Amino acid sequence: MADELDQRFNEAFDEFFEDTYNNIVENRTNKQRKHAYIERNHEAGHNRLWNDYFSEDPTFPPHLFKRCFRLNKVVCMRIVDSLSENVPFFQQRKDAVGRLGLSPLQKCTSSICMPAYGCAADAVDEYLRLGESTSLSCLTNFTEGVIQLFGDEYLRRPTPEDLQRLLDIGEIRGFPGMIGSIDCMHWEWKNCPTAWKGQYTRGSGKTIVLEAVASQDLWI
Structure with missing residues (x-):
């Protein structure tokens, strides 16, 4: 009696699983959309x-x-x-x-x-x-x-020759001991993890700040 009940349960489960799987596949197939071609010239x-x-x-x-x-x-x-x-x-x-x-x-x-x-x-x-x-x-x-x-x-570290050249240029331009100006750029990080929020908060948004020393010839 128990074996017969187990067999019927397994058959019912297999049928239910197959129907459910087929419905999922069919729904996904129906939801697929073809991308319309756009003539962009x-x-x-x-x-x-x-x-x-x-x-x-x-x-x-x-x-x-x-x-x-x-x-x-x-x-x-x-x-x-x-x-x-x-x-x-x-x-x-x-x-x-x-x-x-x-x-x-x-x-x-x-x-x-x-x-x-x-x-x-x-x-x-x-x-x-x-x-x-x-x-x-x-x-x-x-x-x-x-x-x-x-x-x-x-995209490399400056050599001693690079630094000396920048120092010489800075002195000629009236800024002895200066190798460049600090410049920065802010990127908004939309999905910044909550645990890191305090490290990247600026005003009402979360941004990553990239800072670099820019020499004068970068702007010529």
């Missing part, structure tokens, strides 16, 4: 960017370029040219129907503006014609490419 985005900032007679003069990009055009173009020559991700290609994809300028501009302004990945879509996932991919590859290409030259 990448070439128009590149032409607009080029005419505004990079042409021989740009819409915005150099001082507004520096204000927008947070660096001057010479440095910006050095980064763009180096990435497009050495990192395949930043090389412009054609798609299956022969249309040009995003240009190195579009990808680099998106990667520069996102951390410079602390904006969301889709904030540059309307101007540069990049979707959110593409902008995030650009930022990842941009960061890795800059570290790879410029890390040995710039």
Whole structure:
């Protein structure tokens, strides 16, 4: 009698489990949505960017370029040219129907503006014609490419020769014993752990502060 009851219970449980599993799978399948294709017209985005900032007679003069990009055009173009020559991700290609994809300028501009302004990945879509996932991919590859290409030259500890050069420059400019100015940047940390709140609280928000000593030639 007990064995028969156990058998019926197992059969009922297996049937219930199978029905439940099938319902879950069916609901998940029904909830999957297809992403709508958006024709962003990448070439128009590149032409607009080029005419505004990079042409021989740009819409915005150099001082507004520096204000927008947070660096001057010479440095910006050095980064763009180096990435497009050495990192395949930043090389412009054609798609299956022969249309040009995003240009190195579009990808680099998106990667520069996102951390410079602390904006969301889709904030540059309307101007540069990049979707959110593409902008995030650009930022990842941009960061890795800059570290790879410029890390040995710039992302290192100063040598005694570097420090002496900065001290000499500081003395000439009327600041003996000075190697640079302290600069900082604040990033909001939306998901900061509660236990760490006191370490990263500034005003009503939680931010991470990056401080660095910047030499005068960084701003030229």
